Amino acid sequence: MTTLNEYLGQKREALLDRRARVKSGELSAVTLKASASAEGRSGVRRIRIRDFQVISDSPPDFAGYNLGPSSPELLLGALSSCLTHTYLIHASDQGVPLESLHAEVSATIDPRAGAEGHESIPVYPQDISYLVTLVSPASREDIAKLYATVEKLCPILNLLKRGNEVRGQLDHQQPGYRTTNAA
Secondary structure (H helix, E strand, C coil): CCCHHHHHHHHHHHHHHHHHHHHCCCCCCCCCCCEEEECCCCCCEEEEECCEEEEECCCHHHCCCCCCCCHHHHHHHHHHHHHHHHHHHHHHHHCCCCCEEEEEEEEECCCCCCCCCCCCCCCCCEEEEEEEEEECCCCHHHHHHHHHHHHHHCHHHHHHHHCCCCCCCCCCCCCCCCCCCCC
């Protein structure tokens, strides 16, 4: 089994190749897509992203079967994954050796949100925080530079910190009638 530092060498090669492809105009913006469908009897949400599938469910106290993480938990998982990946990218780019890397994300969500008498409680996860633990022989200065880079360039972290406009539509169809124009 290879070490994390050996992987950082592979990551650096991929990063340099990607930068060259961006510079040459070969790479540009892409559209990311995900979809979810609710399953019949269980209400489980089957999320599809590219050729991958993830199951999302609710805990039993919210009519779920606990077959997968909830949507807010998936959001925290996405942040922890993005932080970890961004550390890997920039550690490889900056030549910072890593023996190990772990990101833990937490938030609070209040089930009373929106209920009568609790209208002011946000319905979304709040007080999001993270702790990245890394083991590295690098200097404090190198680690501080790496941290600043990740804070600046981690996509999901910055989305959550800065927000983003989200536009929604609803395509209401009657039973027995389906169009192919649904967005």
